Structures are given as C-alpha cells and as structure tokens.
Amino acid sequence: MNINITFPDKSVKEYPLNISPLEIAESISSGLVRQVITAKINDKLVDLNNKIMEDASIELYKFDSKEGQEIYWHSTAHLLAQAVKELFPDIKVAIGPAIENGFYYDFDKEIPFTDDDLVKIEEKMKELSKQNLEYERKEISREDAIKIFSEIKEDYKVELLEEIPEGETISLYSQENFTDLCRGPHLPHTGKIKAIKLLKTSGAYWRGDEKNKMLQRIYGISFPSNKELKKYLHDLEEAKKRDHRKIGKELDLYSISDDIGAGLVLWHPNGGMMRSIIEDFWKEQHFKNGYQIVYSPHIGKSELWETSGHLEFFTENMYQPIAVDEQEYYLKPMNCPFHIKIYNSQKRSYRELPLRWAEMGTVYRYEKSGALHGLMRVRGFTQDDAHIICTPQQLDEEIEKVLIFSLEMLKAFGFKDFQIKLSTMPEKAVGKKEDWDKATESLRKALEKYEIKYRLDEGAGAFYGPKIDIDIKDALNRAWQCSTIQFDFNLPTRFNMTYIGADNNPHPPFMIHRALLGSIERFFGTLIEYHAGNFPLWLCPIQVKVIPISEHYEEYAEKVNNQLKENGIRSEVDHKNEKIGYKIREAEIQKIPYMFIVGEKEKDSQTVSVRRHLKGDLGSFKLDEIISKIQEEISEKI
Numbered sequence: 001m002n003i004n005i006t007f008p009d010k011s012v013k014e015y016p017l018n019i020s021p022l023e024i025a026e027s028i029s030s031g032l033v034r035q036v037i038t039a040k041i042n043d044k045l046v047d048l049n050n051k052i053m054e055d056a057s058i059e060l061y062k063f064d065s066k067e068g069q070e071i072y073w074h075s076t077a078h079l080l081a082q083a084v085k086e087l088f089p090d091i092k093v094a095i096g097p098a099i100e101n102g103f104y105y106d107f108d109k110e111i112p113f114t115d116d117d118l119v120k121i122e123e124k125m126k127e128l129s130k131q132n133l134e135y136e137r138k139e140i141s142r143e144d145a146i147k148i149f150s151e152i153k154e155d156y157k158v159e160l161l162e163e164i165p166e167g168e169t170i171s172l173y174s175q176e177n178f179t180d181l182c183r184g185p186h187l188p189h190t191g192k193i194k195a196i197k198l199l200k201t202s203g204a205y206w207r208g209d210e211k212n213k214m215l216q217r218i219y220g221i222s223f224p225s226n227k228e229l230k231k232y233l234h235d236l237e238e239a240k241k242r243d244h245r246k247i248g249k250e251l252d253l254y255s256i257s258d259d260i261g262a263g264l265v266l267w268h269p270n271g272g273m274m275r276s277i278i279e280d281f282w283k284e285q286h287f288k289n290g291y292q293i294v295y296s297p298h299i300g301k302s303e304l305w306e307t308s309g310h311l312e313f314f315t316e317n318m319y320q321p322i323a324v325d326e327q328e329y330y331l332k333p334m335n336c337p338f339h340i341k342i343y344n345s346q347k348r349s350y351r352e353l354p355l356r357w358a359e360m361g362t363v364y365r366y367e368k369s370g371a372l373h374g375l376m377r378v379r380g381f382t383q384d385d386a387h388i389i390c391t392p393q394q395l396d397e398e399i400e401k402v403l404i405f406s407l408e409m410l411k412a413f414g415f416k417d418f419q420i421k422l423s424t425m426p427e428k429a430v431g432k433k434e435d436w437d438k439a440t441e442s443l444r445k446a447l448e449k450y451e452i453k454y455r456l457d458e459g460a461g462a463f464y465g466p467k468i469d470i471d472i473k474d475a476l477n478r479a480w481q482c483s484t485i486q487f488d489f490n491l492p493t494r495f496n497m498t499y500i501g502a503d504n505n506p507h508p509p510f511m512i513h514r515a516l517l518g519s520i521e522r523f524f525g526t527l528i529e530y531h532a533g534n535f536p537l538w539l540c541p542i543q544v545k546v547i548p549i550s551e552h553y554e555e556y557a558e559k560v561n562n563q564l565k566e567n568g569i570r571s572e573v574d575h576k577n578e579k580i581g582y583k584i585r586e587a588e589i590q591k592i593p594y595m596f597i598v599g600e601k602e603k604d605s606q607t608v609s610v611r612r613h614l615k616g617d618l619g620s621f622k623l624d625e626i627i628s629k630i631q632e633e634i635s636e637k638i
Helices: 021-028 030-035 066-087 115-129 142-151 155-162 226-242 244-250 269-288 302-308 336-343 392-412 433-449 520-531 551-566 580-589 600-605 623-635
Strands: 002-006 012-016 038-041 044-046 056-061 102-108 136-141 169-175 178-181 195-205 214-223 254-256 265-267 299-301 322-324 327-331 355-364 380-390 417-423 455-457 467-473 479-487 510-519 544-548 571-573 594-598 607-612 616-622
Touching: 012 021, 021 030, 021 038, 021 056, 038 066, 056 066, 066 102, 066 115, 066 169, 066 178, 066 195, 066 214, 115 195, 115 214, 136 142, 142 155, 142 169, 142 178, 155 178, 195 226, 214 226, 226 244, 226 520, 244 254, 244 520, 265 269, 269 355, 269 392, 269 510, 269 520, 299 302, 302 327, 302 336, 336 355, 336 380, 380 392, 380 520, 392 433, 392 467, 392 479, 392 510, 417 433, 433 467, 433 479, 479 520, 510 520, 544 551, 544 580, 551 571, 551 594, 551 600, 551 623, 580 594, 594 600, 594 623, 600 607, 600 616, 607 623, 616 623
Parallel strands: 002 056, 417 455, 544 571, 544 594
Antiparallel strands: 002 012, 038 044, 038 056, 102 214, 136 169, 169 178, 195 214, 254 265, 299 327, 322 327, 355 380, 380 510, 417 467, 467 479, 479 510, 594 607, 607 616
16 A cells, blocks of 8 residues: 655655655665654654654755754754763763754763763763664653653653653653653664764753752754864854953953842943944934834833733743832833833824834843843843834835834944744734734735845744844854844733724724844844954944054144044043053954054154054054044944
C-alpha cells in the first residue's frame, strides 16, 4: 500500500506506507541525508525515523533553519547531560533546553564546575558523539515515568512529572545508558554533532525562583562543522569587545549602583549628553512628521490599571502599590492608558483625526534579578511611545507614514540592515475578525508598496492586534529589537474610545501603538554595541579634543576651542601635564573622533594639525576649513 507525500512546492510523490522522513530524504539525495535534522509532518515536528502512516505534507529542515538549530542544540544538551552523569554519577539533572544561541543544562551540584571540569566534560561529549549513539524515543504512562525517575533518584524530573495530569502519555529519550524526560524530537544519533564548545558556567535557581535551590548551569554551543564553530567563537570574541557594559564603563557613559537598585540606570555626563542629543533629534523629527508631544505622570490609581487589564494580566511585572490618601497607586508599566485618558477628556470628531501623540515616558517594570542585563533589560526605562488614533479610512496612509518614519529614524543612527516581521492574529484574540483583517492588510500593503522585504509570522501577533517588528542587524549578524508598529483592539474597547463620524454617530477609532527606538536604555545599549563605541560624529559627546603640545600653547588651544564651540561643535582642551603621545593615545581610547594638535607651527600659521580616530594623521588645516568639513559631516549624520 502506498501513500501520497506533499512537498512544500506543492508537488506530490507516492511512497510506501510506513516510510520515514529520513528515507524520503534518501530518495532525494545523499547530500540531504547528511544535512537533514528534523521533519515537519502535517505541521508537527517529528524525529527523522518517525513512521508515516497516511497521506501527509512534509517539510525537511537543515541546520540553517530555526527548527533545525533548536533540535540540534537540544540534542546536544542531552549529550552534555549524559557526559556529566558519566563523569559525576551522583549529580542530579534538572532541565536542558535549546536557547537562542546554543543550549544549557542545569545540574544539582554543591560545588560549582571548574574550568578543568568543562574541559573534561567537553572531551567526553566528543567521545560519545563519535560513538553514533541513537536517540531512542519511548512513550510510557506518567505513572511509569515517575517510577523510573524515582528509582534513579532524579528528583527534579519527578517534580516535573507530578505536575502533569494523570493519564497523560510521557515521552522519554535515551542514548545508551542515559534517559531524559523530553517531548522531542531529536537528532537520529549523536554522530551528527560534529563540533562542540562548552562556553561557561553560572549559578541558576531551580525554575528561576530565588526561593528554590541554586543549581549549576553549563552553557554550550555546537555545529555540524568545525568551520561554523570557529566563526561563531570569533564572532563571540568580537561581541565581547563590543559589550555595551564594557564600553559604557570605558567611555564613562552610565552606571548601575547596588546602592540605588538593580536595573536602575545612572546616566553620566557623557551618556547624558548623548541621550539629550538623541531626544532632541527625536522631538525635532516628530514635530516634522505631524506629532504632538504629551506628558503623563509616573503613577496612576489602581482603578486605571484595573480598567486597562494590567492588574489582571500584568501584575507580576508591576511594582507593589503605593498607599496615598487611602487609595492605591501603581508605578506605571506603560504609557498607553494615560494617552487614552487625554483622548477621552473631551468628545472627538472625525474632523480632528488622525491624532498622533508621542511621549518620552519613563515606565517601571519588575524584572527578576537573573533577567537583568546592563541596559538591555532594566527595571526603569524610558519608551519613545506614540499612539496614532485614526478612522478606518485613514488607516493605510497612517501605516505607510509610520513605517517610513521608523526606517528613516533608524538609518539616521547609522543602521543599515533590517530584519522585518509581520505577525498576524493568534488563536486567542480580542476584537472583530474584520478589524484584524483590515489592520493586517494595512501593514502588509505598506510593506509591499515600498518593496520592503519581510517575514510573515502567522499567529504570532499579540492577543490585542497584529504588528510589524523592525530589528536591526549588526556586523556580527546579530538582530536587535527596535521599532514596533502595533495595533490595539483591546484598550480602545476597555476605555470606550469613540469619535463622532460624519453620520453624527459614535464610532470606535483604530489605535496604533508605535515605538521607533523602543526603550531608550536598550536602544542606547544597541547603539554602543552596533558601533563598538565608535559613534557617528553627530552623536559623540565630545567631537573634538584640542591637544596642546605643551603648556606654552594652551592659550592658542583655548582660542581654537572657543571657535569650535561658537560653531556648534562639542570640544574640550586636554590640559593634562603629559607627553603628546600619551594624550593622543588617551583620546583614541576614548574614541573621540577628531584631535586637533597645536604647537608653535600651528600657532604661527593659525592652523591645526588634525588626526581622525582610527584613521590617523589627516594633515594641517586652516581652522575655518576644518570646521566647515566637520559641520558638513555632522549635518549629514555620517
């Protein structure tokens, strides 16, 4: 008996009943067999040896896919756990998922792993991978699974199993003498794991809860070839050099103090200057694009957050209430309800729309301490929020405008390569289907009108509306989340937003949340890492350092400095009693774009000797000439 298999290109081929995805790959090419990781049968990911019992659609995934990488790295996590158990038999295993870049596994070990331990574990993993151990799937009852893991004293697995409803079928995966609780799928055998590197260890609370026991976590990465691993490790070293926490300290941009609180940022003068420049540019561009600026308080009464639904769905991310005059107030986690209250403060006519309201609004969200990361994940941050409130007839034009505005803003900061995603209606959603369809179509049409390449993410929209996400990609091909254009069918309904239409009747408006830079803190961290601290000239807190060769030329240096400032260029004189070589090296370390060296020759000729960061000596210039050149560079934002 034969079955029909439908491929992604809609072609159909006939195969014998009980054929596996691996056998289908063999029928296509031997090269595909070497590369294939997993298969999707009728929209479900399965092991490559899974038997196909009926007509089905199939999609085969290699390592270069998101699905392939996740299964490859999760399979390597199982290999890690097997190696640890062989070397340290008394250790208990917890969980070991694939993550964005690689995998980790948590172990109950009283003494942390050492660097020597990692070397031994990595060698054991390589040894086991060469044995081509098969990942064998077995389905058993919940009760039998509990019995198995209880007998081998794997308490964490038992705890997980006890939370699964009775009667559920459980899947286990084994390679040789190691068995793990897992949904799968996995690689067919360990031999597919060619290149492995264990990266680091850290402490991690069981289930991320500080009340639970501290476990020992091992992070790792793996690839199908040593070439890919070598490139990844090279990029990892480059990423360390670009780490915004390291550069932020070196350039004296910001700090986070334990005395003030984790996740709360102190902006130093250099960082404060850059933030001021960013915010001034942001405000100027918003005025040009027809926005009005609004401001809202940092706290609001509990009734506001009850109406918005935050107290019902977002409480775990909110700070505890503040009691004032027998009322409860909350630090705001979002700006949206305040903007809606401004809208609802009076009746609105269709003639007033669209309204475009923007705010640099500081919000506060509780993040677990383990999730905090420099500027990228903080507890107090400023969002460049805006809300566009419009009629259905204005929708397409408004989406086009905000999409182009978003890309132009990001390009002004030197970003060039974008990764764009359109997320559509999930299974559970609020609002009318026809509104979702209209909103999604507006987003799609705007992207296609301007021939913007995007990826469709079906069903991945928020429950309250479809959205476009714009991520930037850096020199290391990392994606950084920035702009979001998000419809909301939830809050307008909750707050009963309406406008009076041409028919004299009330109608619900469309409301679009929009953040161009996102969180200013995270955007600043992204900016640091993207440029590795070598910022575009217009953003630099100090654009020119005037360096006198000795104290005899400080008067001329001050004259040069004053002329620079009069022409709107941020500059300062280096008055330190150090040799000229030292001063130049220090300016290079501080990544100051221009250095003007002045001595006897420059004073006599009323010139400056110019050096450019990372480029070296540019020669001698008349002051007016180099000032014009710098002003042009600033105005062009290069």
